[in-house]
Amino acid sequence: xxxxxxxxxxxxxxxxxxxxxxxxxxxxxxxxxxxxxxxxxxxxxxxxxxxxxxxxxxxxxxxxxxxxxxxxxxxxxxxxxxxxxxxxxxxxxxxxxxxxxxxxxxxxxxxxxxxxxxxxxxxxxxxxxxxxxxxxxxxxxxxxxxxxxxxxxxxxxxxxxxxxxxxxxxxxxxxxxxxxxxxxxxxxxxxxxxxxxxxxxxxxxxxxxxxxxxxxxxxxxxxxxxxxxxxxxxxxxxxxxxxxxxxxxxxxxxxxxxxxxxxxxxxxxxxxxxxxxxxxxxxxxxxxxxxxxxxxxxxxxxxxxxxxxxxxxxxxxxxxxxxxxxxxxxxxxxxxxxxxxxxxxxxxxxxxxxxxxxxxxxxxxxxxxxxxxxxxxxxxxxxxxxxxxxxxxxxxxxxxxxxxxxxxxxxxxxxxxxxxxxxxxxxxxxxxxxxxxxxxxxxxxxxxxxxxxxxxxxxxxxxxxxxxxxxxxxxxxxxxxxxxxxxxxxxxxxxxxxxxxxxxxxxxxxxxxxxxxxxxxxxxxxxxxxxxxxxxxxxxxxxxxxxxxxxxxxxxxxxxxxxxxxxxxxxxxxxxxxxxxxxxxxxxxxxxxxxxxxxxxxxxxxxxxxxxxxxxxxxxxxxxxxxxxxxxxxxxxxxxxxxxxxxxxxxxxxxxxxxxxxxxxxxxxxxxxxxxxxxxxxxxxxxxxxxxxxxxxxxxxxxxxxxxxxxxxxxxxxxxxxxxxxxxxxxxxxxxxxxxxxxxxxxxxxxxxxxxxxxxxxxxxxxxxxxxxxxxxxxxxxxxxxxxxxxxxxxxxxxx
DNA sequence: GCCTCACACGTTTTT
DNA sequence: CGTGTGAGGC
Numbered sequence: 001x002x003x004x005x006x007x008x009x010x011x012x013x014x015x016x017x018x019x020x021x022x023x024x025x026x027x028x029x030x031x032x033x034x035x036x037x038x039x040x041x042x043x044x045x046x047x048x049x050x051x052x053x054x055x056x057x058x059x060x061x062x063x064x065x066x067x068x069x070x071x072x073x074x075x076x077x078x079x080x081x082x083x084x085x086x087x088x089x090x091x092x093x094x095x096x097x098x099x100x101x102x103x104x105x106x107x108x109x110x111x112x113x114x115x116x117x118x119x120x121x122x123x124x125x126x127x128x129x130x131x132x133x134x135x136x137x138x139x140x141x142x143x144x145x146x147x148x149x150x151x152x153x154x155x156x157x158x159x160x161x162x163x164x165x166x167x168x169x170x171x172x173x174x175x176x177x178x179x180x181x182x183x184x185x186x187x188x189x190x191x192x193x194x195x196x197x198x199x200x201x202x203x204x205x206x207x208x209x210x211x212x213x214x215x216x217x218x219x220x221x222x223x224x225x226x227x228x229x230x231x232x233x234x235x236x237x238x239x240x241x242x243x244x245x246x247x248x249x250x251x252x253x254x255x256x257x258x259x260x261x262x263x264x265x266x267x268x269x270x271x272x273x274x275x276x277x278x279x280x281x282x283x284x285x286x287x288x289x290x291x292x293x294x295x296x297x298x299x300x301x302x303x304x305x306x307x308x309x310x311x312x313x314x315x316x317x318x319x320x321x322x323x324x325x326x327x328x329x330x331x332x333x334x335x336x337x338x339x340x341x342x343x344x345x346x347x348x349x350x351x352x353x354x355x356x357x358x359x360x361x362x363x364x365x366x367x368x369x370x371x372x373x374x375x376x377x378x379x380x381x382x383x384x385x386x387x388x389x390x391x392x393x394x395x396x397x398x399x400x401x402x403x404x405x406x407x408x409x410x411x412x413x414x415x416x417x418x419x420x421x422x423x424x425x426x427x428x429x430x431x432x433x434x435x436x437x438x439x440x441x442x443x444x445x446x447x448x449x450x451x452x453x454x455x456x457x458x459x460x461x462x463x464x465x466x467x468x469x470x471x472x473x474x475x476x477x478x479x480x481x482x483x484x485x486x487x488x489x490x491x492x493x494x495x496x497x498x499x500x501x502x503x504x505x506x507x508x509x510x511x512x513x514x515x516x517x518x519x520x521x522x523x524x525x526x527x528x529x530x531x532x533x534x535x536x537x538x539x540x541x542x543x544x545x546x547x548x549x550x551x552x553x554x555x556x557x558x559x560x561x562x563x564x565x566x567x568x569x570x571x572x573x574x575x576x577x578x579x580x581x582x583x584x585x586x587x588x589x590x591x592x593x594x595x596x597x598x599x600x601x602x603x604x605x606x607x608x609x610x611x612x613x614x615x616x617x618x619x620x621x622x623x624x625x626x627x628x629x630x631x632x633x634x635x636x637x638x639x640x641x642x643x644x645x646x647x648x649x650x651x652x653x654x655x656x657x658x659x660x661x662x663x664x665x666x667x668x669x670x671x672x673x674x675x676x677x678x679x680x681x682x683x684x685x686x687x688x689x690x691x692x693x694x695x696x697x698x699x700x701x702x703x704x705x706x707x708x709x710x711x712x713x714x715x716x717x718x719x720x721x722x723x724x725x726x727x728x729x730x731x732x733x734x735x736x737x738x739x740x741x742x743x744x745x746x747x748x749x750x751x752x753x754x755x756x757x758x759x760x761x762x763x764x765x766x767x768x769x770x771x772x773x774x775x776x777x778x779x780x781x782x783x784x785x786x787x788x789x790x791x792x793x794x795x796x797x798x799x800x
Numbered sequence: 801g802c803c804t805c806a807c808a809c810g811t812t813t814t815t
Numbered sequence: 816c817g818t819g820t821g822a823g824g825c
């Protein structure tokens with residue numbers, strides 16, 4: 001009897017799994033494994049173009065529809081032969097029928113509200129939501145999916161009062177606001193901005209928050225073990241403390257606080273923590289390589305209930321280190337959680353073999369990586385095109401001519417092309433040439449709508465109406481348009497506010513009580529009445545009316561009208577805000593002023609990214625992540641541009657190389673790389689040598705296209721030395737046959753364990769060496785300067 | 801309090 | 816080479 005049951009159960013499980021494989025037949029075996037592995041922590045290392053989003057979306061849908069059916073051995077206890085036969089006979093049924101059948105036998109399907117899906121950008125969040133909706137219909141609405149910041153804010157809105165945040169009038173400060181706040185803190189502390197760059201301080205504070213370092217801990221860290229203060233760190237610590245105090249007085253949070261405060265909430269308030277740990281049965285995180293420490297801690301707490309955490313990422317595409325992302329999160333995933341499975345997705349469905357081989361040969365030169373090799377079953381394809389131009393105007397012209405050529409020869413659309421720049425400055429030359437050429441294009445790197453001064457001004461009014469304690473926004477607009485409320489008056493107001501421990505707006509409201517304000521009294525009250533009046537409007541009128549009244553009654557519109565032609569664009573932008581507000585009301589009937597402000601500060605790409613327009617796309621490599629194009633141009637492949645600026649020297653180059661990898665892997669069919677002989681940067685002409693990244697790509701994958709002048713020069717040379725034609729015409733740098741290795745071997749006179757002396761860091765011991773491109777990367781433990789990674793040609797350490 | 805001129809500075813970007 | 820900011824004059 002028992003034996004018969006086992007057989008029946010085996011047949012049942014086998015038939016069920018076969019049906020799942022049919023249902024998910026559009027995925028490859030590795031992708032399917034990733035979808036079906038839902039219990040315990042899972043790390044998916046997904047290379048570029050390997051179907052990462054498809055896996056993520058299918059996995060979430062699978063969890064909701066089928067729970068843990070595939071790998072679960074659970075069988076329905078009333079199972080009989082007819083069940084098994086039903087499954088076995090369904091093999092040839094259509095997918096809808098199979099799905100319905102499998103749902104009947106689902107093991108612990110998860111309700112949508114039990115799933116948390118976190119992404120980095122709104123773009124990604126939107127894409128995932130859209131693709132899920134196709135599969136799950138209205139069930140998507142219950143899934144918590146969004147960016148780290150939107151998810152955290154949702155929690156703070158609900159439970160923020162438990163850590164002392166007023167929930168209703170919570171204000172979000174963007175990067176621009178925080179810069180201003182840091183500056184004003186430094187002024188108050190009498191720290192000379194020439195001695196300590198406020199931008200650096202802001203960055204430092206932001207990095208500290210990424211690592212969950214509080215002002216108190218930061219202040220402690222400013223002292224070494226002997227109790228001596230590091231002057232610089234101590235100064236920054238004092239700014240950090242005051243900065244945080246001012247944020248809290250204004251009931252404001254910056255972007256980093258949104259994460260850090262949520263962690264604080266979950267760590268200190270057990271009830272909240274248990275509530276979310278019980279709620280979220282499955283936690284999924286996209287772009288895991290870009291997470292920082294705070295986000296890692298947050299994710300581990302949220303997943304702490306069921307331990308079903310999944311992270312998708314690609315260590316080779318980590319390009320936000322400068323913003324606090326730690327690649328260690330992905331490298332240490334298996335150590336951070338228990339019972340971890342790791343699945344690698346290495347089959348690329350996007351690019352041709354030549355493009356992939358080129359990408360692989362570049363990224364291979366990085367040391368700190370999990371090691372992954374993309375492959376494709378597509379053969380060959382076009383080789384990469386390399387082209388050297390005289391200057392950046394010539395470069396832009398070449399690109400446009402090439403586009404026109406391919407449009408005619410290969411019948412391509414303009415929207416097939418993308419130009420990926422390392423720096424925004426590169427795009428302005430290209431833009432100018434495009435305008436003249438008449439080829440349609442769109443720039444995706446200019447100033448965004450909500451970052452424009454006039455738009456931020458109007459938003460500041462709205463913020464102040466929403467939260468009168470917001471001193472920063474008050475100061476921004478109190479004299480914009482001019483109301484004769486300049487620095488003298490406002491400094492007086494600020495002084496009183498500090499003394500009375502209240503907000504500046506409160507002081508202004510009670511200005512009759514302060515003799516120091518008697519002269520400006522009527523002007524101050526005019527402003528107070530304006531804001532209070534608009535506050536009343538906000539309580540009853542719809543949002544678009546409030547925006548309109550704000551623009552009119554504040555005198556802002558008049559100011560722009562009087563400025564005439566010069567400010568026409570600003571006026572249009574301001575008026576655009578009225579229709580934006582109207583649109584928001586249509587999409588969010590229950591929307592309030594504060595929810596609108598939240599959306600605006602968290603959602604940056606309401607931008608006019610018109611997907612359907614037939615135009616060439618110009619953007620930075622950073623913003624191209626996650627996108628793909630049939631034809632990609634990478635201009636400016638020169639040392640000093642790409643790899644750029646200060647990042648040419650040490651380990652920073654690895655991030656640049658990942659960036660290059662991202663750029664290359666955006667291309668589906670064609671990749672065209674250009675570099676120039678001379679480039680004007682900041683009014684000075686640079687003569688940069690060709691990028692090391694291009695030298696890392698073997699010649700087999702590339703074709704060098706010559707300009708007419710170069711062809712002529714070559715023919716002349718050929719007449720004398722027909723056998724020794726220089727392939728890289730005019731180039732004096734020879735490419736090693738196997739990139740890097742040979743030349744590297746020549747420089748390397750050091751071996752591991754050697755004692756070395758460096759010109760700035762002093763003496764140390766060589767820990768490791770690694771050939772990189774045409775150079776060697778040394779890791780040296782210096783006796784007095786810590787462990788550093790240095791390039792042999794730049795650092796020139798000497799053996800002692 | 802406002803305007804103008806000189807000087808400084810100038811990667812990458814999402815939230 | 817541009818742009819934006821800040822100090823100093825009016």
